[in-house]
Amino acid sequence: MAEIFSRWNMFRVGWRGVKLSRKVTHAAVSAQTQRRYSTDVCEQECSLFGLLFDIDGVLVRGRTPIPAAKQCFRNLVDGDGKYKVPVVFVTNAGNSLRETKAEQLSHLLEVEVSADQVVLSHSPLRVFTQFHDLCVLVSGQGPVLEVAHNVGFKNVVTIDMLREANPLLDVVDHNRRPKDTIPPSKDLPPIDAVVLFGEPIRWETNLQLITDVLLTNGRPGNPVTSLHYPHIPVLACNMDLLWMAEAKNPRSILQYIQIKKYYRLHNITVLLYFSSNKCSLGEQKILFLRNIKNRPNY
Template identity: 70%
Template sequence: MQAFSALHRLVSAVCSRPALPRCGICGTASDTLQPGFGLLFDIDGVLVRGRTPIPAARKAFQKLFNPQGHFVVPVVFVTNAGNCLRQTKADQLSHILGVPISQDQVMMSHSPLRMFRKYHDKCVLVSGQGPVLDIAKNLGFEKVLSIGMLRESFPLLDVVDHNRRPKLPSSSIANIPQIEAVILFGEPIRWETNLQLIIDILLTNGNLGHAHQNLKVPHLPLLACNMDLMWMAEAHSPRFGHGAFLVCLENIYKKITGKELKYEALVGKPSELTYQYAEYLIREQASERNWSRPIRSLYAIGDNLMTDIYGANLYNRYLEERLARKKRKAVAKMATVTGSSGMLSQEDDLDGPWERELAAPSATSCKSMLVCTGVYNPHAELLSDGGRKSQQAAFHGHRDFQFDPVLVEPGYIVRDVDEAVELIFEQEKFVAQ
């Protein structure tokens, strides 16, 4: 894979060079100094490793926060974590970074599900850990069941762990309504329990009181958040993420049925919808600060080639294609006015359902920045059996995202988040005052 080969050639020089000069924050930004860019920060591997803050994070945010208690640029934290409420994550970040963070600046992997209103009044099963019922209700879902609630009502279904099997003969408690959709928030604690019961739900069309039925196509709607195969905690090497759980679920379903598991939606990085929603939050912040200058550039700082870099580059491609369609539409409109033969194809329609929901993006680019403090290991060599660097690497992205080497090429490679902020300020010629 050419992208990885080029990337490795760049890293040794990038990660060993001296730090860029600091631009710092020396006061309140003047009324005329308004940012034309916004920052999208990943959290794990960029700001923290597990519960341990990365030292460069506080240094970076001292540059982004002025003495009057305001951010000098719009900032959104875009994480694939999905095991807590936004306010909880905002409180954690405030403690880690030493600056006040609002929940409106936090985007969890499940945040875009607020827009899936057609499921909000349906009975949904949620899988994950943490306060999954509260998370679902906070997103707008009204009728929510957890895996634990299913297990209590149908104790004979979860039998992998012999110690958790019913000690006495028991029967199902038929007080569970028929399930109409399944939402996967994140990796659960007991994978075997969740895998078993989710498969049961799909094969009984939402009614666990029945045996597995003839397979209906399509099966119940399945919405999944967080496709990360791996993520970086305190350990020396990456740990399994929710993407690993999805791999298990997909393969078990196919092994049993012979058919592919289908998703109604995949949200969280690297999905375009996640970045559309993040940009919407950036614009909202700029509006609240009465910054009239449009936000034209987004910078996405992450540590994972397969999610952070892939997702930012995918969204950048979307923005470029949208801009091209906009130009074609303008040309066709001018041709109509002048009587020329200008035609606008259906492909040139600018706004899909999510654009209409969130309003058209103002950004024209989304630039990816890779840090060397998380999943990405700048010192790892991809060696073939012959001892040469391999041109191919395993694609860790989700199976429904097509691999494109261009999409895993970072726009910039930096040592840490502090150097990323300094480089962005330098690129934008932005000096906070």
Template identity: 60%
Template sequence: ASTVRQVRGTLSLSNWSVLQTSPVSHLSGRQVGVLFDVDGVLLRGGSVIPAARRALRKLVDQNQSFLFPVVFVTNAGSCLRHHKAQQLSHLLDVQIAPEQVVLSHSPLHMMETFHNKCVLVSGQGPVTQIAHTLGFQKVVTMEELSEQHPLLDMVDHSRRPTSTPSSSRILPQIQVAIILFGEPIRWETNLQLIVDVLLTNGRPGCVYDTRLSAQMPVLACNMDLLWMAEAPSPRLGHGMFLLCLESIYRKLTGRRLEYEAVLGKPSLFTYQYAEQLLRQQNQNHKLSTIYAVGDNLMTDIYGANLYNRYLAKHHTDTMSDTKLVAQGTGTPVPVVEEFAFAAQCRSILVCTGVYNPQSPLPGDQNVSETMLHGQNDLKVEPDLVEPSHMVEDVEAAVDLMLQQESPN
């Protein structure tokens, strides 16, 4: 409760920074990069937030080139990277390249040890194609698994087989991992089949063995409990699905579900990956400041502040990179050799999405229990959910950045 009170005290409407700044064609000598969240900041579902187009027009020059490096970081994961870039370009009326987009699953392409093993994927959209573009060579979908083992999915009576079907295709054993791209369409089917695979060590046609000495690795993308679409209130996100899966696994085994990796905001892995993309746009020159604009305290603001803490500790050499990442999210992140990290990451909260300063926080209980996915290594501290700046919308966020970075 004290955390909630402190957050509310910091994020009052009187603290909004609404600045009137004209676009600039050049900035100060500092090297600046910007990370934009999408849902709740630029879009509400398929609709553009009115301030979004005005904001982005202030970030491009007469040739429609961005004034400084910009990356769009979203926890969405049900599409391909170039499709998301095309969608954003069309809706926001600016040219956005695929290299400027980070989806929740994008960093998986760096996890090469899993790429040549058979993996099970859950989510929606072109999951097989998504997995292949990330480097995974042997992919089994939930639909394929259900077709191969039709007696496993028994919740929907209308889809129950009337006889034992035979299938000509024999699927390979799930060898290495389960990859959870995002919230699936039929939660009951996905929960059942994922549990079947976990408790049989990749052989869902066999009897459960709840005494397995080792759990099959699970890679989860997107921890958002809530996200903002066209509806008046936030919608359930993939983090809620993960909570259901964790609860079922603990109930059946008495053990905690462990994750090999958790990706998407607020994972440090995702922010490190996004900074590399900013650096590529900046001719590989080091950035001084990264501004991260978002609408969700528990993903955008928490993640940006956690990354800022990581950057500060990295520059003071108080701990190794690997230990820092493990402290933040429990996900091992490979150290980037000879990578000069930015000096700081500043978080900017907008009030056009999940966060609404006029609405109470869910349940008015401890914020870590109501709004943050219950990862064991994610600890909510007041300073991690306190934005560097709070503004009304993304246009005000851009005005703030331009004023901060323009020559005096």
């Protein structure tokens, strides 16, 4: 009998050990499963999470980075300099190429920024394919011809090209007037649309020549016989009126105010045309950003 009780006690102790072992194993498996699930959820959330940064006045002011912005980007990259989450830079500036802006941001923020991460004000024009085969007059400063070709326009005329072809159109600056003999006008194809990349340097030249193009339905060398409405489309990339640089106060971007006032003198109803479905360029930029994952060349 004593032997039977001894074996029974050993059995009970052994069974308790088995149950305890099972509990420990189950707890370990549950913890491992929970950790794996949490990791999967984190990876899923991280893959759907990204950051869009404005640039002027938010990250930099002119050529001076905001100190907190530099520290922010140190926290956004790992030890290898790779971004922990997807990052895209969005700006209404438009007088440069994406590659140039990316190089500038890389220098100012001290992190690597690629051209694919930069969306400029003219970037959405890539999806305005209905204009790419038309002859467009481009206004702005910087490499406007290269920018126009880069976003898809195939037949481009710059303000300087139009001025050289029609030297009598730009006479405000006496030093740029024809001196002796009047050179003959050169033939250019009719202008089908006007693209405003950004603020030009010579306001009077750009305003005058764009107005001539609109009044003559794209043939600025011809006399005005009648007003055409709707006139040829004007694609405006940046509708900002103010922006922040190194100065203490905001800088003005007055091109659209001046254009509207100038057009009123000629009884032109201003039509800033953005797309066939009347969607603003800002809204097109949102649509552009939504599709940027599927458009790697952007």
